[in-house]
Amino acid sequence: MLAAPNISNNSIIEAQELTSPAVLGGYVNLKGAGDQGQTSVDGDPSDFYSVALSAGEVVRLALPDDATARMRLFLYDETGTLVEESPDAAPSVALSVATAGRHYVEVRALSGAGSYRLMIGTPAALMTPAGFNPAAEFVPGEVLVRLKTAAAQQPGARSMSAFARDYGMQMLARPSGEWMRLRIADMPTTLDRLNIPTKSPGARGQGTGARANDPRQDTWRVVQGLRQQPDVAHAQPNFIRRPLFVPNDPLFPFQWHHELINLPQAWDLTTGHESVIVAVIDTGVLPGHPDLQGKLVSGYDFISDPVNAADGDGIDDDPTDPGDDPGASSFHGTHVAGIVAAAFDNGIGVAGAGGHTRIMPVRVLGRDGGTDADIARAVRWAAGLDTPNGDGTELPGASPRADIINMSLGGEGVLDQDVDVLALAVAAARDAGVIVIAAAGNNASSVPLYPAAYASVVAVGAVDAAGRRAAYSNFGFFIDVAAPGGVLNADLQPDGYADGVLSTLGSDAGGGVDYSYSYYQGTSMAAPHVAGVAALMKAARIGLTPDLTPDQFEAYLANHMITADLGSLDRDDFYGHGLIDAHRAVVAALDSPPPAVATVMPAALRLDAFEETARLDLRQAGSGTLTLTGVFVSGGAEWLMVVRTQGPGDFGQYTLSVDRTALPGGVHTGFISFVFSDQTLTVPVTIDVLPHAGASASTQYVTLLDENFLTVGQVAVAPSGGVYHFSFSDVPPGSYYLLSGSDLDDDFQLLDQGEAVGTYPTPASLISFTVSSDRTGLDFVTGFQQWPFFLPGESVAAAAVKR
Template sequence: MALGASAMAAADARAVGGAPTAQDPSARIADLATAGIARRHARFVVRYRDGSAEAGDARAAQRGVDSALARSGLALPGKAGGLRIAPLRRTATGAHVLRASRGLDPVEAGRFLAQLRADPAVERAVVDRLLAHAGLAVEAAAAPSPDDPDFAELQWHLHGYAGGVHATEAWHRADGAGITVAVLDTGITRHPDLDANMLEGYDFITDPVLSRRDGAERVPGGWDLGTWNDDPALCELSYSSWHGTHVAGTVAQATGNGIGLAGTAPRAKVLPMRVLGRCGFGYDSDIADAIVWASGDSVAGVPDNPDPAEVINLSLAGLHPCEPGSEMQLAIDAAVANGSAVVVAAGNSAWRQDVAGVTPAGCANVIAVGATNPEGDIAYYSNVGAGIDLSAPGGDIVYDVFSFVWQASHDSLEGPVEGGASYAGMMGTSMAAPHVAGVAALVQSVAATPLTPAQLEDLLVATARPFPYPVRIPPSWPIGVGIVDAGAAVSAVLDPPCVPAEPCARPLLPMPVFDRQPAAGLEATAGDALLFALEVPAGTRALSLATHGGTGDADLLVSFGAPPDADTARLRSRRPGTNAETLRVMRPRAGTWFIRVQAAQSYRGVTLDVRH
C-alpha cells in the first residue's frame, strides 16, 4: 500500500534520545543562571587548585582558558566572531574573573565551562551571576526557576532571552490550570513527567496499516503504538519518533516536580489524540474528524468528548493547499465556532515552502507558527509566508544537540513495550507550535472571560516579541511579527488598559554591548527605545558613548546601576534632528551601565559605539 500526497506527516528531526543524567556529561551543560542581563554571559569565575601552575601564573591560566575555548568549538574561524576570553581581575578570595569579548548565550557558556572544568587544574568554574535589589516589585518579578534538574541547562526555549518564550516571566501569574489543550499527533506514551497532566484521549486512525490495530474502528486512549516502518513500499525505513509525547511535553510537562524538564503551561491538561501512525502519516479525513471531536462536537461512532479543548495543537503538515470547503477547512471552521483556538505548525522545507501551499498551516482561521533558533533567528528548515502569524522556538543546529528543543520521549526504537520513558532533543516547526499552544493556555487560564479564538490570536500577535537585534528576517522569508512571549501575553490579559486589538506595553529588557564592538543597524519607532547594558571594569579612566549614522532622530540616555528613565535621566545627549549624540564619563564607577537609545523620531540604521 502506497500513501498518496493527501497523507499528513510529522517530519521533524529527532536529534538525541535518552534521559540526560549526571553520569552522562555529553547530555548536560553548565549550571547557568536563568536570570541576568539579556541572559547573555560575558563574565566567568574560575578557581584553580592550590599548587597548580595556573593558580599563580597568569600566562599558564590564559593558556588553559584558550585550550578550553578551542575544545568547545567556539574559537573556530567563522563561528565565534573573534571570540576571546581573558582575565579581568582576581577576587578577594583568590578566584580569577574572566571576561569574554562578547556575550555567550547559555548553550555557548555551558560548552565553554564544561571544557574548562575538564582541566585538572580547575577546582570550580561558573558564570559570574547577576543579582538585583530585593525591593518591593514582588508582583512584577519573574517566578524562580523550577526545580526540574535539567530546566536551566537544556530548556533555552522556555527561559532564553534571545530565542525563548520567557515562560518564567509568566509562571508567577499563570500556570494553565483549568485549560485543556488537545494534541493531535502520534499519541502519547506513559511518562512520569507527563502522566499527571494527561487526560484520556482517543485514537482516530481508521487505516489498520497506519494504526497497527486490528480493524478500522476508533478506540479510546490516544496511545502511541510507534511510528517505525519496516516496509519500504510504505515509506523510508525508520524507527519510532515518539513525536506526540514530545509535543505534549512542550505544552504541559509537569513542572516543579523535581524530575526531568518543564512544560510551557505546567498545570494545563493535555487531551492526547492519535491521528498519525506508521511512518508518521495520517489522513486528512481522520485528522479533520479529530479536530471536530476535540472541540466538543459529535462525531459518528465515537462517544462525545467530555473534555472539549480550548486550544488544539496540530504539529503536522501536508504539501497541498488548504482549499475552501475542504474537510480540513470545514473542521477548523467548526472548531473555531465552538471556541477552540487552532494552533498549527508551518511545516519544514529547506527550500522555504510558502505556507499558502501547505495544509493545515495555509487554512483560514488558524494560528500558523514558524520556527526560530536559540538566537531568535529563523530556523533553517522553517516554512515561510504571509500566512504565518508569529514564531516560536523550534530548535536548530546552530551549535550542537543543546540547540534542539528538549522534552519527554521514549527510548524504544519500535513499539512502546520494548522501552521506557526518556527525554529527547528534537527540532522542527512541530516543536514551535506547542509553545504557542502552551502560551495560549496560560492566557486563557487567567482571562476573566475566555477570549474568542480571534481575540486570542490578536493578543498573541500583539504581544509577540520582535525578533532580537541584530537578527534581520529577510522580507522574502516572513515568519510572522516576532516570537511568542508568555510574560507579555499574560500581562496583557491581566493588566488593563491593554486589550487584544492594541499593542501591549512590556518591560524594556537590556541587550549586552561591549567595548569597541559597535552595535550597528539599530532601529525603533517614535516613542520606543532600545536598551543596552555595558560592564565597566574597575580602574576605567573614561567611558565614551556615541551614536552615529542612519536616519531619523535618536537620543542617548545613560545611567549606572538601573535603566535610565526617558524623562528624568541625568546623563543625556539630545541633539535635535540628528543621530550624532555623544557622552563622556570620567572615572566611571565599576559595574553595569545602562544605555538607552531613545527614538525622539523613528530612527533606522543607527550605530552605537562604546569605549572604556
C-alpha cells in the same frame, strides 16, 4: 535528433541577463562528470547571471531531492567584487541582497554534475501560486466527496449511497454531515463511468507495449471528473499529513527555549490551571511516561486504517502510541505533549510551557502519516463537536472539550481552502471557541503547508537559540508567529550540547518502551510552545470576562501585545508578528481585552498565468469597532479590481479579479489597501502574464504521443518573443497528447528533476485531444516550477525521452 547548441554564460562577461522576479533552471558539471553530452568532456562548472536587484530581495538556489552534486551560490556587485558566498545547497540555500544595484549571480559546481533551480525576487513575488501540488501525498484510490445540499440539487437527485454505487465506489465512512469517504473499488469502471479514458496520463513511453497505470494519477483524474458532476459540491483526494520534525537522540535536561520566550517570568504570574486543556493531535502519547503522570485527560485514536494504526484495530478510545517504526519509533506526540505541559515543578525531568495545563492526546498519525479524513474527525471531536464514528453512528464530541488544539503536522495537499474537509473541520473548531495552532513546516520554503496555512489556524515558524529564523523553517504570507524550534547542528549557548528542544520521549530500540528525554528540532517543536503560552493566557483569565477567544488571541498577535518583534518592525513573512513572549502574553491576558484590530488573509497573493480571481478575508478581532474608510488599488494596477462579496458590514470576503488584456508579458505587481482611521492593511498582488518577450525555458522538445502514449513525433524549438512555435504534419486521425520538456544535462531524457516541463492543457493535467482535420490553438505553458521540484510521475520520467 541532435541536441541544441548551448549558449555560454560561463563568466561575468558572458552573464545571462535576467529581470527580477525570475525562476529558471540550469545545469552545471565538473569535467568528466555527468551524462555523456556536450558538456561532459570539457565541463561547465559555472553559470553567471546579471540582474538588477533591490535591497531585501533574495536569491535562492535549490537542488533536486536526489541531487548528488555539491553546488554553491555566489553574489557579486556591479564591479565584479564578491559580496557573499553561500554554504553548500543541501538541498537549498539563499542569499539576501543588502544594497540595491546591478549584481552578478554565479551558480558553481564544486563536485559532480546536476540540475538546479534559481529563484530571484522578494519573498512575496517568489511565493508559489496556490493550488493542487501533484507531489502532495494522498491515499491512492480514496476520495472525499461532498454533495450539494438538497436545495441546490435538481429534482430526482441521487442519494449518497446511490452516488457511490453509480460510480463503482465503496463507501468507507457512512455519510454523516457534509462529506463521505469513498474507495474506488475498480478503477477502470470508475474512470469509464466518469467518461475518462482508462489510460493513465502517467503511462507514457516508447516501445511496443503500454505501461502500467499509476494509481496516484488515476485517483487525481477521478477527483477531476467528480468535480465536474452537477450534484458534487466538492471532491478531493484524502490527503496525508505527517509529523514536522527532524529527530535526534542527545539527552541533556536544559531547556534554553523556555528562557528565550520568558516563561520563568510568566510563571511568576501564573503556573497554569488544570481546567485548561490542550489537545495534542499527533501520533498519540506514552501514558506511562513519569513526566506525564496526572497530566492527561481522556483522548481518542482516530486512525481508521488498522495497518497504519499498527495497534491491532482502527478507531477506538485508546490514544496510546504503539510506535511508528519498530525499534526506531519517533514518539513524536509524546515529545510535543511534553513541550506543552510535562509535569510542572515535580522534581523530575522537564517542565512543560503550560505549567499545570492538561493534555488531551488525540491520535491521527500512524506508520504512514495521517489522512485528512481521520484528522478532520479528530479536530471536530477535540472541539466538542459530534463526528461520524465510521459505522453510521455519531461519536459525541469530547466533554469537556479542548480549549486549544495543537497540530505539529502538515502537508502540501489542498484544493480549496474554504471547503476542503480539513479546512471545514478547523473552521468549525474555531467557531466553537477553540484556538487552533499548527506547525508551519520544515521545508525552508514559501510553499504553504496545511493545516497551518488555513485562515482559521495560527501558523508557527521556528527560531534557533539566538532568536534567528531556523534555516529549515517555512516562510510566507501564512506565518503568524515564531517560537523556539531548535537546531541540532549548532551549540549557540554554548553548553556542549546541540540546541534542540528538550522534552519527554520514549525508545523502543530494545523491544519494549523505555521512557526518556531527548532533543528534537522542527516547527513541530515551535508550535507547542505557542500552545503552552496560550494555555497560560487562558489560565490567567479564569474568573475574568470575556474568556480568551480565537478572535482575541488573533488580536493580541496583530497588536504585537504578546510577541517580541523580530525582522521588520511590522509583520513579516519570516517571523509573522514576532517571537512569542510568554511574560508579555500573560500580562496582556490579565489586563483588559485587546483593542480592535483588522487582519487580512492572505497577506500577499500570487496568481499564475491562468488564474483570474482570488479571495481575501478581512476580519476584525479584539474589542471595539472599526470603520473601513476605503479600499484602494495602487501601484499603477489598473488591471486589478476588488469587491466585497460576502460577510457582515465592511468585513468578510473580498474577491479580486485581474484583466490582463492590456498588459505586456512578464510579472506585474499591484497593491490593495484596506484603510481604517488608524490602520492600513496593504496586500501585494503579483500576477504572471504570458508571454514575456524575453522568457526562455531553454530549448523545448515538444512531443506528440498517441492514445497508447507512444511517440508519434518530436520537434526541438527555441523561444521567439517568449513563445515556442511548433507544428506536426501528416498526423493520422485519432486521440493524442502533447508534452514538452528541456534537456539541460543532454542525457536525452526529458522530465528530469530540475528541467522545464509542460503538458497540454495545463501543467497539472495531461488530457487527450482529437485530430480529425487540421488543428490549431493547442496552446500550453512550459517552464521551471519554483518549489518543490515537480515531477509528473515516475512512469512519465522513465518513458519521456529525447530522440
